[in-house]
Amino acid sequence: MRKIFVAGNWKMNKTIAEAVDLVSKMLPELENFDDVDVAVAPSYLAVPAVAELCKGKALKVGAQNLFWEESGAYTGEVAPQMVAEVCDFVIVGHSERRTYFGETDETVNKRLKAALAAGLDVIVCVGETLEENEAGQTEAVVTRQISKGLAGITEDQAAHITIAYEPIWAIGTGRTATPEDANNVHKNVIRPLLKQQFGDQRANAMRIQYGGSIKPNNAAELFAMSDIDGGLVGGASLTADSFVSIIKGASLVTIVEETSKE
């Protein structure tokens, strides 16, 4: 069965108190959805409190970034082992980190390797700008980001990696990629690259999330596509109602897929 994976990236939102309040509202609602993998990534300071609430629950907790060195004079940074003490996973290469904080394919690769070595699962983000999209460069950009970002990663390590395709023009804009366009990138660009590097079996088992203005009213049709295995949700993960509605959409797809196999 294809198990859909929906993660909420809260970005720089929610104080500790607000994060605790939000996750307390989500948890009882999420109890009924064990057919979907669900996760949230609060900002660093809120992570321990949220992780405490999620102990033993079906809600995984992650960080939005990490640094690749183990310790030392790196003021303001957080090391992989520090993240792994509290988190199940980490997001690397988000476009906002690439745009505002100088993240490159090379530093994505360093963070990815360090995170895996620390025992974390990793969501690696890729995606093109509007200009690149309009210039027909989506395939070239995503290919570069995947091949450099995942350089040197082995098939065993790949079992701990999720790819998030987030076209930058769709992030926070209310402008979603059509399910067909997103699926086309997942199916015809990203999955073949994963197959090349890790083999068919591993690549087919890896999850490729879509991200960019996922909302309750478009989630199910996105997740119903053959190669959209989940979502990385920004704005709509900031309230319990909309995030839970998106999980419901994912669960519905799982049920439909199971039924159609019978």
Ligand code: 13P
């Ligand atoms: P939005 O869902 O707000 O468009 O954000 C997507 C995103 O960047 C998730 O990482």
